[in-house]
Amino acid sequence: MIQFDEIQKRLLSEVADLHSVPEGAYNIRSNGAALGRASTANIEIIPKEGKSGIDIKIKPGTKNESVHIPVIMTESGLKEAVYNDFFIGEDADVVIVAGCGIDNCGNQDSEHDGIHRFYVGKGAKVKYVEKHYGSGNGTGKRILNPVTEVYMEEDSSMEMEMVQIKGVDDTERVTKSELAKGASLVVHERLMTHGDQRAISTYTVNLNGDGSNADVVSRSVARDNSYQKFDAVITGNAACSGHTECDAIIMDNGRILAVPGLEANSVDAALVHEAAIGKIAGDQIIKLMTLGLTEEEAEEQIINGFLK
Amino acid sequence: MIEFKNVTFGVNDEGTDKEIIHDVSFVIPDRKFVVITGPNGGGKSTIARLIAGIEKPQSGQILMDGEDITQMSVTDRAKKGIGYAFQQPVKFKGIQVFDLIRLASGKKISMTDACQYLSAVGLCARDYINREVNSSLSGGELKRIEIATVLAKASRLSVFDEPEAGIDLWSFQNLIEVFEKMRRDIKDSSILIISHQERILAIADEIIVIKEGRVLEHGVGSEVLPKLMGTDSAVPECKMGMAAKEGEEDDTV
Numbered sequence: 001m002i003q004f005d006e007i008q009k010r011l012l013s014e015v016a017d018l019h020s021v022p023e024g025a026y027n028i029r030s031n032g033a034a035l036g037r038a039s040t041a042n043i044e045i046i047p048k049e050g051k052s053g054i055d056i057k058i059k060p061g062t063k064n065e066s067v068h069i070p071v072i073m074t075e076s077g078l079k080e081a082v083y084n085d086f087f088i089g090e091d092a093d094v095v096i097v098a099g100c101g102i103d104n105c106g107n108q109d110s111e112h113d114g115i116h117r118f119y120v121g122k123g124a125k126v127k128y129v130e131k132h133y134g135s136g137n138g139t140g141k142r143i144l145n146p147v148t149e150v151y152m153e154e155d156s157s158m159e160m161e162m163v164q165i166k167g168v169d170d171t172e173r174v175t176k177s178e179l180a181k182g183a184s185l186v187v188h189e190r191l192m193t194h195g196d197q198r199a200i201s202t203y204t205v206n207l208n209g210d211g212s213n214a215d216v217v218s219r220s221v222a223r224d225n226s227y228q229k230f231d232a233v234i235t236g237n238a239a240c241s242g243h244t245e246c247d248a249i250i251m252d253n254g255r256i257l258a259v260p261g262l263e264a265n266s267v268d269a270a271l272v273h274e275a276a277i278g279k280i281a282g283d284q285i286i287k288l289m290t291l292g293l294t295e296e297e298a299e300e301q302i303i304n305g306f307l308k
Numbered sequence: 309m310i311e312f313k314n315v316t317f318g319v320n321d322e323g324t325d326k327e328i329i330h331d332v333s334f335v336i337p338d339r340k341f342v343v344i345t346g347p348n349g350g351g352k353s354t355i356a357r358l359i360a361g362i363e364k365p366q367s368g369q370i371l372m373d374g375e376d377i378t379q380m381s382v383t384d385r386a387k388k389g390i391g392y393a394f395q396q397p398v399k400f401k402g403i404q405v406f407d408l409i410r411l412a413s414g415k416k417i418s419m420t421d422a423c424q425y426l427s428a429v430g431l432c433a434r435d436y437i438n439r440e441v442n443s444s445l446s447g448g449e450l451k452r453i454e455i456a457t458v459l460a461k462a463s464r465l466s467v468f469d470e471p472e473a474g475i476d477l478w479s480f481q482n483l484i485e486v487f488e489k490m491r492r493d494i495k496d497s498s499i500l501i502i503s504h505q506e507r508i509l510a511i512a513d514e515i516i517v518i519k520e521g522r523v524l525e526h527g528v529g530s531e532v533l534p535k536l537m538g539t540d541s542a543v544p545e546c547k548m549g550m551a552a553k554e555g556e557e558d559d560t561v
Contacts, residue, residue: 219402247401287398289382290360290391291412291461301411305403 002028002036007074011101014133016070022097026068027054029082031075043067043094053083053115056096060089060121068097071114076106076140081113088156090121099131102142102168111143118149120156120183128160134167141169150177150185154209157184164199165192165307171199179240181209189218190307193226193254203232207240207269216244221303222254233261236269246275249306251299310336310359310390310465310498315368317354328354330521331368336465338496341487341511343529345504345541346518352502353395355518356469359500360392361385372465391463395470395502397454400441405453408441412460425456428489430482447474455486462494469502480507504543509533517541 002021004012008030012018021028021036025043028035032052039045042062046055056067069084088094104110120126134142150158164171177185185205193199205214214234222228234242246258260273280302288298312334318327328351336342344352357363358370361382370378377385386392400408409422423433429452439445441453451474458466472483484507487499501508509515512529517536525532536542 281398283394283398284400286362286382287394288411290362290386291408291457292383292386292414293411294383301403301407302400305407306401308402 007103008035008072010135011072011074011103011133012070014135015072015099015101015131016068016097018068018070022066022068024066024068025056027056029069029071031073031078032080040065045069048083051083052080053085056084056086058086058088058092058094060091062089062092062094064093066095066097070098071100071112073100073102073104073110073112076104076110076138077108079109079111081115083115084117086116086118088118088120088124088126090153091123092121093125095127095129097129099129099133100144100146101133101135102144104134104136104140104142105138106136107139109141109143111141111145113145113147115147116149118151118158120150120152120158122153122155124153124156126156126158128158130160130162132164132168132171134169136167142167143170144168145172146174148173148175150175152177152179152183152185152212154180155182156180157186159186160188162187162189163191165190166194168199169195169197171197171201173199173201175202176204177214178206179208179212179214181238182211183209184212185214185216187214187216189216189220189230191218191220191228192223192303192307193221193228194223195226196224197226198228199226200229201231203234203244205232205234205242207234207236207242208238210239210268212238213241214243216242218246219248219306220246220256221249221251221307222256223251225253227255227257229257229259230275231259231261232273233263234271234273235263235265236271237265239266239268240270242269242271244273246277248275248277249303250277250279309338309371309373310500311369311371312355312358313369313371315358315365315370317358317363317365328521329358329365332518332521332523333368334516334523334526336498336500336514338464338498339491340498340513341491341501342498342514342516343501343503343509343512344516344518345502345509345536346524347540350519351521352518353469356392356467356500356502359385359465359467360390362392386461386463389464391458391461391466393454393458393466393468393471395473397450398441399443399445399450403441404437405439405441405456406437408453408457409460412457414461417460422460425460426453428459428486429453429456430479431456451475455483459486459490462490464494464496465498465500466490467500467502471501472503472505472508480505484508484511504541506533506537506542506544509536509542
């Protein structure tokens with residue numbers, strides 16, 4: 001039985017909603033080493049040789065199983081790059097929960113760069129949840145630079161939920177995906193930056209097969225002096241449909257750059273983008289104040305709802 | 309009891325000061341159903357906003373139960389027992405109908421409790437309770453949800469700014485029943501409605517006619533209403549329908 005200390009427990013709860021060792025397959029990485037690992041009959045987790053990371057092999061036809069691979073860091077000054085490859089067999093239907101929590105109380109930067117590659121087999125269905133969280137009052141930064149590559153075979157589908165609400169000082173997120181015929185990708189990104197944080201999120205989606213479709217939606221809030229850049233390019237190379245949307249609230253001295261991009265290389269590609277940035281509407285605050293909330297409480301409710 | 313004492317309010321419109329409310333005084337007593345009517349642009353909605361505290365007067369006083377609330381914030385007035393239903397309901401991204409009703413009630417409430425407020429305004433609660441209060445809802449649906457939030461807040465004085473506008477397929481009679489139930493259920497409560505609707509005026513205990521920012525008339529409903537018939541301060545439903553803005557469905561049940 002793995003024993004977690006209080007900080008580890010808190011980080012695991014924030015990034016993976018875990019309160020104890022999860023059911024099913026899992027790999028818990030703490031301060032650069034595996035704290036626990038378990039495979040199941042259908043899901044095998046194999047450590048890589050020669051570099052950090054694991055291969056996660058999911059057998060074809062695996063249904064209703066989950067994989068948890070949270071990463072937690074509590075030592076100040078630790079920097080790591082971890083390579084995780086997911087091989088999802090044909091017609092599998094699984095939930096994958098990743099996520100990284102950094103608690104940095106020291107004065108050295110802590111950095112985790114997770115490089116995730118997904119090979120989603122024919123007809124397979126994946127729900128992927130990735131949460132990032134930072135805590136600790138040290139002057140050292142908490143840095144997360146995730147790279148996610150998704151290769152989707154015919155008629156596969158993937159739903160990605162990317163959440164970073166608090167405490168991560170610097171992020172450069174790169175997400176690339178290639179979709180074959182009939183494949184479907186849905187991305188929901190929720191982001192809040194505060195203090196002097198910086199978050200850059202770049203999506204490149206290539207719709208290569210007929211009937212493929214992608215929906216990339218970001219909702220974000222930039223407070224204090226933070227900066228965000230959302231850069232999403234959908235390229236349609238076949239009879240496909242793509243939609244990207246960035247909806248952002250700015251507060252205080254926050255700054256946001258939204259760069260939605262579309263490229264159609266087929267006359268049958270239907271691509272749409274939307275982007276909106278603005279402060280919280282005054283009448284929203286007033287409505288909640290007429291219900292008895294203070295201005296600060298009203299703002300909090302509006303942001304909570306927006307990022308829900 | 310709400311009292312306006314010599315209240316004056318104006319705005320600065322492109323460099324020139326424009327007075328909207330001129331030296332207005334009136335009393336809205338407890339346990340009364342009061343309707344403010346008058347021609348468009350006469351300052352009726354401004355009075356509702358002054359009561360809620362969204363606007364502050366340049367001079368004069370607003371009293372609640374004798375206490376001066378002229379400079380009191382919107383929040384504090386809400387806590388003291390003033391409810392306000394917006395003429396144009398506010399939309400939110402992500403906030404659900406249940407969240408809004410829960411916030412309005414000011415306490416932890418169950419789904420069942422929240423559903424009762426929706427049923428009261430003629431919405432099938434099951435279909436709406438988890439909906440986001442955003443543009444996916446029609447103007448009429450938003451309007452009824454707005455009324456439901458004010459119901460849930462259960463205020464001593466509830467102010468409704470043109471509650472009948474755009475309530476589409478819901479009948480007038482139901483709207484009136486909502487107001488009457490509120491009066492019965494909330495002790496010593498009053499309701500103030502901004503409306504030119506004849507059927508709403510017909511059930512008013514008192515009518516205040518506001519024209520060009522002044523009180524033109526204030527008296528017992530049954531005495532004031534006959535004088536208003538045939539003017540644009542008391543419009544029958546069919547005429548309301550013809551005058552309804554494009555995109556808004558009028559209630560003619």
